[in-house]
Amino acid sequence: MEYRLTTPLTREALAPLRAGDTVLLSGIVYTARDAAHKRMTEQLDRGEELPFPIQGAAVYYVGPTPERPGCCIGAAGPTTAGRMDSYTPRLLDLGLAAMIGKGARSQAVKDSVVKNGAVYLGALGGAGALMAASVEELEIIAWPDLGCEAVRKLRVKDMPLTVLLDPAGGDLYQSGPAAYLASLEKNDL
């Protein structure tokens, strides 16, 4: 199935999504990776506001390359999401609706995705130029000292993503390879 979604994302809009579905995402996506997650967690510990409204938000684990003159962004493929696992359930409990990245997540994140009706979406790993093509605007909104790890607000149009973890507990990294191997056994290919 293919879904067109626009941020902010509601639990109702995400409910029908299943692992393996395609999502074309439009609206606002915030970038955050290792260092930004650490600082956001410290803000929460101190009772401060996060750099962006988390309710219904989509976070993209990415550190883009510097933009050339005349371009709004450089290459912008996903980084390995598992490094953010220890920070993630707390953000999902606060209303984070979608994470964009690549690679396997911990059981705690999977459980939290189901509990909160959220999704984990896959961007194409290693395809930095392709993923950048759907970004229309970029603005650094927090921690410019972090360089490529600063928090950026991206306006995206039809960003092509694949559902990796869905609200019903589906996991494409399990079901995808299993389906392929089963087809080999049945000599379907």
Add this chain to the structure above:
Amino acid sequence: MKVITQEEISSLVARLCIQANTSLPADIRAALDRARQEEPWPLAQTTLGLLQDNLTLAGKKCLPICQDTGMACVFVELGQQVVLEGDLEEAIHEGVRRGYEAGYLRKSVVGDPLNRVNTGDNTPAFITTHLVPGDTLTITVAPKGAGSENMSRLAMLKPADGVEGVKEFILDTVLKAGSNPCPPIVLGIGIGGSFDKVAYLAKKALLRPIDQPNPDPYYAALEEELLEKINATGIGPQGFGGRTTCLGLAIEQMPTHVACLPVAVNMSCHVTRRATGSL
């Protein structure tokens, strides 16, 4: 005797940093093309096609292929007849500094592993130098991204574990890595030597074009067997399932201690980058 200046080296390194990050070596592109043609699983075939589209788009838009433009791993073969005017390592660092700035490449290096402040110019380069006969200086820049680097592993096996133990460790490393290193992967494998040498062998193996088998028929057969086993795991492109988990692998071996069997796997992705130039 040939005199080579610090400036010549810096210019060459800067050019190689940009070249390596914006166009893939011919052997990797050919392997990706062949993999897509031979891939039986439709979703996997589509995914491989998108990775190829990305290469085209990167070329057209002068963008890096991957946003992780890596640590600048620089391999130097220094002819013993060369006279260097200036400092070799400083020349290379300066080349990295210039190349990463001029090429709009990402600065991904922190100055200290625990205090973690970005150095801001992607230096230092990680330099390996070898002395060779002759009067030529050959430099290879092989930018290495962390998504795959983090999935690399090293084991000091027992000699009794033998080749079966080595195969098991390599397969286990691939299975544990799963989707994290952005498959299809490329593997550099070191076997033998010592704790430090085996890691170097694994990294060096990634410099060998993946269509060139190990010159020793025993190791060439082992490379082929491992590739087949890895491509039977079902992980597939991006970990979404399929045949193409690994585009190719290279083993480098060397003598070791009577009590040792070191094995190291340096994991890389389909964006296995290297660019070489000589002075």
